[in-house]
Structures are given as structure tokens and as C-alpha cells.
Amino acid sequence: MENKIRICVDAMGGDNAPGQIVKGALEALEDDGRLHILLAGPLDRIKKELDGYAGSMDRLEIIDAPEIIGTDEVPTTAIRNKKNSSIVMGLNLVKENKAQAFVSAGNTGALLAGATVIVGRIKGIDRPALATLLPNARSYSLMIDSGANADVKPVYLVQFAKMGSVYMENIANRPNPKVGLINIGSEKEKGNALTKETYGLLEEAGINFTGNIESRDIPFGKADVIVCDGFVGNVILKYSEGFAEGILSMIKEELMAGTMSKIGGMLCKNSFSNLKKRFDHSEVGGAAFLGLKALVVKAHGSANAKAIRGAIRQCSSFIEQDIVNKIEESLK
């Protein structure tokens, strides 16, 4: 019983639900014998997906959640009105300690709003924040906040920095992780009102604050944890996605323009698919919503089975490393 890991997965969230979600959950069960998965969604739809599957059914439980929150619904209203949705039911399972983590690829706003209200914040955290692993030329940096809080105060950024440090130290195994503040200049006095005030606070936060990081340095992995407000973080995150896609289509265009390069392109095919893989969010899993009393992970809206499997694996190490308690410790 001690080593059991219980994770609730929202079977109805995202563009590829429920098929890919259920598939990813089943694959995760095969990966790890300690894992128990609670699949939340309409009973009949999940049953249909499980039809013919003969795997580790003893470690799979269906949570009948007949209501569905659409991507366009107003978050707070949806959370209030749809008590029998997979998001609300999943978050309640986490709150009641019947699951240790909840993974959803559904309505981001509803998930974040619901998580804050239902699961609740850690003492010392004003605003939970989304922490996303961003690929770079070396490996990954953790960007926090990548979209939960569009308007922030300097003290929030300090809390983000502390949570990000705990994450990278324990999950990514980077001792004394370097923390950079995203800014538009390297000098202390540069930036907007927010970053100018935050700089001094980060210097005294008891973390390995290495100063400002300009966005041009992000792709080179100059910091382990990059701190910003959720507006800037979301802009960077989505720009990465678009840019990687855009540049790959531009490469294709250039290669197709000549005979030599067409042949060359064919010979390079593997290299390009490796490159694509480095920017593939499904390799990373999901974004952890840090600062709550338990783990909630937002998987990408276009998450496929591999991404869900990755997100579940991510939850397991999060739970094993007892990150929630370590974050609480770091705030004392």
C-alpha cells in the first residue's frame, strides 16, 4: 500500500479525448507496476475505449463523470455549475486524498481556477503558477509562470522562483539551479516596473539568482529556472511552438526549391525528425501547476497518448520526490 501511486486522469480533456488519453493512461500502467489510475469521464465512453483491452485492469478505476466542460466555457461558471465534470470530480479526488495527482488536457482556465479553489494553495503562495519545461540547445529550462497569472506582483515572482528551484533541483536533478529573471536587458536597473522591483527581492530570496536573462539567451539554456509573469511566459511558450513549426516549414520550402537540396533533404530526413522531436511537447509531458496542496498537471490541448503517458510519469516522480512538502519547506 505504501508504494502505491494513485493518479487521476481526465479522460475528456483536449483535442484527442478520450481515445488518446485512455491509450496513454493504459501505456503508463504498463510502464510502472506501482501505478493506479483513476480515469474520470462519462462511464459509457470510457468503457467503449477500454473495450477489448486486456491489460492491467486491476489497477484501473473508472470515475463516472457524466458532465463535460468545453474549451470555450467560462472557467469559473463551468467549475461552479458542472460538479459532475471530470475536472471538478478529479480535483475533488485529489482534495480528498483519494488521488495524489490530477492530469488534464482540458479547459486550462477551468482547470487552474478549479484547482486553486478545490485543491487549495500551499501556505505562503499567493498565486499558483504553471511551470513548463522549455527545450533548448542543451536540454531544458523550467519556465514559471507560463500562463496562469497574466497580471502579477513582484512577490509572486519570488514565490515562482522558489517553486521552480525546488522543481529543478529535485525532478531534473540540477543541484543549486540557476534562476534567471526574464528581462529586456542584463543590467539590474533595466526593465519594466515589475522586473525592476523584483530584481532586488530575488537577490535576497535565498536561491541561486543569477540575474536577468534576455530572451535571446533562453534557447541556449543560460538558466535552469526562468521566471516571468504569465503573460510574458505564455507569449514565449506559444512563440516557441509557432517558431519551431514555422522554421521547419521554411526549411522544407527551401529544400524543395532545388534538385540537389531535395536529394540532400532526403538524406537528412532522420536529422530533421530528431530535431522535431526536440521541440515536440509530447516528449515533455505537461505543465505542472505549482503552489497547490497536491499536484495538478495541465497537459497540452493537443496531447496524444505519448504526452499523457509522459505527464503521468512526471506525476510519479513529483510524488516520489515529495515536491509539495519541499516547496512548503522552501517558503519557511
Next chain:
Amino acid sequence: MENKIRICVDAMGGDNAPGQIVKGALEALEDDGRLHILLAGPLDRIKKELDGYAGSMDRLEIIDAPEIIGTDEVPTTAIRNKKNSSIVMGLNLVKENKAQAFVSAGNTGALLAGATVIVGRIKGIDRPALATLLPNARSYSLMIDSGANADVKPVYLVQFAKMGSVYMENIANRPNPKVGLINIGSEKEKGNALTKETYGLLEEAGINFTGNIESRDIPFGKADVIVCDGFVGNVILKYSEGFAEGILSMIKEELMAGTMSKIGGMLCKNSFSNLKKRFDHSEVGGAAFLGLKALVVKAHGSANAKAIRGAIRQCSSFIEQDIVNKIEESLK
């Protein structure tokens, strides 16, 4: 006399000054017989650079500016104390109508602060803004503000949008240019306090406002003019630079990893250099500082002769199209 175009160029600005700057200015003179260039910098250093040059010297004038503003100097102090610097003298020439535009690759803060104080703002513009052409999969979008104003108000963004529209309509020949507000969601009610308030104002601004644009859509050229505050714009601009560089080094790494791909890479060499060219800022010229009574262009700190030549060409069409007056008109 009527068709003369007089542009002052800061010979001392940027990493490659004065050599590349002077070279670029001389090349621009060869491009366009109407052009007269005033090169500002220490007389002896410029003379040395011009040594042996036998081109269109009759259309070149040296403005002796013995003082130099370094990249690390505090902008306002530098502008106040170094009246004989190329930046201050160049801006004064523009103010006194002895030159129609000023191009500098020097200290950005000093250039922007000096330009606002010396050249002065157009009536109806609260804050001049940097307008930068950002390459995308189709061609270019104009991003405004790309770094002049880290903290803004909604009305400033509306002014940026109007100025950007005039620019793209007249310089880039895009009738009724599409204006997008950079935001973290496509719906009107998404974003931070700034964008939420700005949205409604843009709807009533008499421009072709097409709504929010998410950063993932920027590389696909979804809008002709993309509007944001200078913090977000600068983050996007520098991220583009870093990302393009980072991804090209990642491609190289992947190609070198296998024998087949190495050969393939050699066959694709031209395609890659074409791609590199698409992201090369020296192809674009400089960033126009819009909202002033005359044109001031900030060339990239690493500008080479080609970039300076491009920036001067950009100034010529700006002057020909009478953009300053057209911006003033658009604000009435």
C-alpha cells in the same frame, strides 16, 4: 534641390563602427544619386576610413562629433553631458531640418531619449515607439513597440497601432493592413489588464483591427502590424534572434551526427544559407522610431555595412512617402 534626400548617419554607433558604418554609407551613396549623407563622428577617424575612397565624395559631408557615447552609459546623462557626440549632433541636425533622418547603431537608450527630447514628438503621440520588421514564413510583419516603452497605457498601444498601419500601408505597400494585438488568447476577454482594456479601444480606432494574435501565429504572418508593449515586443524580438540561431546550431549538430546526413547537409548548403538570410536582420535595415517630428532609425548594434545600407534605403522611402505627415494625419 527638391529631390535631394539628406540623411545623417552616426559613424560611431554599434559594434562595427566606424568601418562598416562608413562602408555602408558609401554603398548607399552609390545606390541612389539623390542621396546626400552627413557622417557624424570624430573627424580624424572618419577621414581615416574614407582614405583612398574615390566615390561620390561630393555628396558626402563629415560632421565632426568628437565625443563618443558608449553602450553602457546612462542615456539621459550621456545626452545631457555629451553635446558633441554623434548622437546629439545628428539629432540636432534633424531638428534643424539640415537632415531629414538620422540613422544610428549606437546606445539605444541614448538614441531614444535624445530623439524624444531633441527632435520632439508629433502632436497626438504620447510615446514614440520602435517599429521593427519581423520575418515570417510569408514575408514580414511590423512589430510596434519592439522595445522603447517597457511600461505603457492602453492609449499608447492605440497610437502604436495607427502609426504601424501608416507604415505598412505606405512603406510595405499593404493596403488596409491587418492589425493584431499580441495576447495570450484569441477571445476579446482574454489577457492581462492592459490588453483587455486596449481591445475595445482598438475596435474603435478606425484601423483594420483584426483582434488578438497569439504569439504562435506570428511566424505565419497572421497580421501586418502586431501591437504590444515594449517589454513584450523586445522579448519577442530577441527571442526570434536567439531561437533562429539556436535552431540552426541544433540543425548543424543533428546533421553532423551521421554520415548520410553530413552528405545531405552539404547538398542542402544553399537552402540553409537562404534560410539564414531570411532571419538576418541586416537584410531588414533598422527599427524606425515612430512618432517623432522626423525619422530616427535604430540600426542593430551588430549592424554591418549591408544593414546600414539597408537602413539608409529605408529612410529614403520613408521620406519619399512623407510618413511623418501621414502619421500626423492619421491621428486627427
